[in-house]
Amino acid sequence: MIITTIGCMVGAMKTIGSRIAAARERKGINQSALSRLVGVKPQSVQAWEADRNTPRPKRLSLIAAALDVSVSALVDGIEVETNSSYQASLAGQAKEARRAAYLKDGEILIQKYELASMVKEEMPTDYVDLVSDLTVGIRQLDGLGIKYSDPTNLSIITAWDQSMASTIHDKDFVLIDRGINQYAGDGVYLIAWAGYLLIRRLQLAGTDKLELVADSPTHKSRVVPAGKIVVHARALLVWKAGKL
Structure with missing residues (x-):
């Protein structure tokens, strides 16, 4: 040998x-x-x-x-x-x-996605981590109808800014699937475009083109070549953070 x-x-x-x-x-x-x-x-x-x-x-x-x-x-x-x-x-x-x-024991450990160390793009200046790890019952999670590639690919991130309001607000917790690294149908994704890290809704806009939709009416949607977009993960679920 x-x-x-x-x-x-x-x-x-x-x-x-x-x-x-x-x-x-x-x-x-x-x-x-x-x-x-x-x-x-x-x-x-x-x-x-x-x-x-x-x-x-x-x-x-x-x-x-x-x-x-x-x-x-x-x-x-x-x-x-x-x-x-x-x-x-x-x-x-x-x-x-x-x-x-x-x-373990019918539960799944969902860890925080270390954005700063996992992505090449410049981090949003207003990004703040508010959550570390979550333990969620698998049956309850599956009961929500969520489809994911593998339990080990699930992570949690903290949303930033209001560009996706009213779907996702600043400081909401977003469950993502890191196993999805390309466009897989219309939905919300964690992406990189033009050097920026974004949470955006992606919709097919023609041959090899995708529309980047910011759900907030104050942000303009853009149609860009699919090859210019890097998909880091797909967003599956959002936990709302609101003051009582």
Whole structure:
């Protein structure tokens, strides 16, 4: 078996935490992204990489799969080249482990979407996080008639500005499906256009064209080439925030 380049890099590190950090950097993701992949908070990843805490074996397997290395690369610093069938099996195990981390006792853990670390566009100047994680009953969620790609793709964001009023208001909580990354029929999406991060209603406006609809009458709708729009997620549900 052949020692791989990534294995050599990871193996050069002396601790599990430093090997996780090296593999993560090699993968090109930040701590927040890794935390989402393995179903923990960013503080847990920080603690692992600082060697303040060591992930348990089950979690370590999930970390290894997320970073495309073997457990032995993280524990012993040795990584071997593996065949495609093994890699496919590892990916399958990682998916099931992620599901187990999110789905417990008939409930689903919906984590905050780390907008600042997950998108390339400039953040809205008035964006404020008001929610962290939510635990919701799966039966109750499905009872609302919501269709989503996979439970592990659900996240929560805090809406900003009034451009989507009266559908979505500033500081409302919006449930999004990160598994939908292209136009999938008329609906509300988290998108990027012209360098801006927006929540907009998308409607088909002709061949390879989409209309960006701001539900507020004070904002103008625009028809733009579909290829100019980056879809980050589809909005599924809004929780209204109102003072009593």
